[in-house]
Amino acid sequence: xxxxxxxxxxxxxxxxxxxxxxxxxxxxxxxxxxxxxxxxxxxxxxxxxxxxxxxxxxxxxxxxxxxxxxxxxxxxxxxxxxxxxxxxxxxxxxxxxxxxxxxxxxxxxxxxxx
Amino acid sequence: xxxxxxxxxxxxxxxxxxxxxxxxxxxxxxxxxxxxxxxxxxxxxxxxxxxxxxxxxxxxxxxxxxxxxxxxxxxxxxxxxxxxxxxxxxxxxxxxxxxxxxxxxxxxxxxx
Numbered sequence: 508x509x510x511x512x513x514x515x516x517x518x519x520x521x522x523x524x525x526x527x528x529x530x531x532x533x534x535x536x537x538x539x540x541x542x543x544x545x546x547x548x549x550x551x552x553x554x555x556x557x558x559x560x561x562x563x564x565x566x567x568x569x570x571x572x573x574x575x576x577x578x579x580x581x582x583x584x585x586x587x588x589x590x591x592x593x594x595x596x597x598x599x600x601x602x603x604x605x606x607x608x609x610x611x612x613x614x615x616x617x618x619x620x621x
Numbered sequence: 622x623x624x625x626x627x628x629x630x631x632x633x634x635x636x637x638x639x640x641x642x643x644x645x646x647x648x649x650x651x652x653x654x655x656x657x658x659x660x661x662x663x664x665x666x667x668x669x670x671x672x673x674x675x676x677x678x679x680x681x682x683x684x685x686x687x688x689x690x691x692x693x694x695x696x697x698x699x700x701x702x703x704x705x706x707x708x709x710x711x712x713x714x715x716x717x718x719x720x721x722x723x724x725x726x727x728x729x730x731x732x733x
Contacts, residue, residue: 516662539719551711551724558719597664606672606718607680608655613664 509534509600513612520588521620528583528615530598540581541599541609542572551597557581568592593619623648627712627725634732640685640699642728644712647693652714654695655722656687659709668710671695672718707732 514529532538542554555566562574572583581598595616599609627644634640646652653672657665667680669687677687684703688696695712709729713722 511664539721541721543724550726553721553723556721599665601719603719606653606670607678608653608657608667608670608713608715609665609722610667611657611665613662 509538509602509610511598511600511610511612513596513598513615515615516613517616517618519618519620522590523587526583526585526588526592526617528596528598528617530581530583530612532579532581532598532600532610534579534600534602537603539601539603540572540574541601542566542570542581542583543597543599543611545595545597545614547594554583554596588617588619590619590621593617623714623723625712625714625723625725627728629728630726631729632731634702634730636704636732637701640697640702640706640730642697642710642712642730644695644697644725645693646695646714649693649714649716651692652716653718654689655713655715656695656697657711657713657724659711659727665711669697702732704732706730 510533512531540557543551544554545551557564557574565571595614597614598612601609624647655670656668659665671689711727712725715722
């Protein structure tokens with residue numbers, strides 16, 4: 508079975524700082540990769556996804572992530588964060604071809620201080 | 622466009638009472654449907670998934686069950702709730718096995 512590890516459970520940054528949230532997965536086969544965001548009081552939303560092709564994917568609100576297959580990693584980045592980026596961020600993997608759902612990491616609670 | 626509806630938003634139930642949470646999807650046909658439980662600091666745990674009417678797969682043993690009586694309806698049930706069933710339950714759908722999932726607003730269940 509696949510598993511996902513998010514390295515930081517709580518991150519506090521100041522506005523305009525750069526962000527990188529780590530995500531590593533464990534699975535021997537082919538996977539699709541996702542980052543979701545949950546803003547306070549809102550439902551889970553898709554931030555970006557990787558299926559194949561260019562390992563650097565861009566998502567909404569200036570976020571991007573890079574898939575490094577050799578490291579089983581899919582880290583999320585943003586060059587300059589804003590106060591509105593305060594949220595919970597979840598990395599998820601989906602084994603390709605399986606009917607079961609996404610496997611999520613435990614999440615990273617990001618707080619941006621103005 | 623597709624939408625997912627989940628209700629109720631909050632629910633307080635006594636121990637031993639039954640449970641029924643409903644989820645419906647609009648604007649798509651034959652979706653894959655999922656029930657997740659979200660616990661603080663533990664991410665989302667997949668409870669059940671369904672690839673079609675009447676087809677339910679369980680990921681973890683528990684006091685809960687799921688049913689899919691119609692193509693776009695997914696129900697989470699329990700005959701007798703336990704205190705440990707308290708949590709935040711999320712319904713989700715995806716168009717295919719490999720694509721992203723779209724989540725409902727969730728139900729906060731408190732068993733007292």
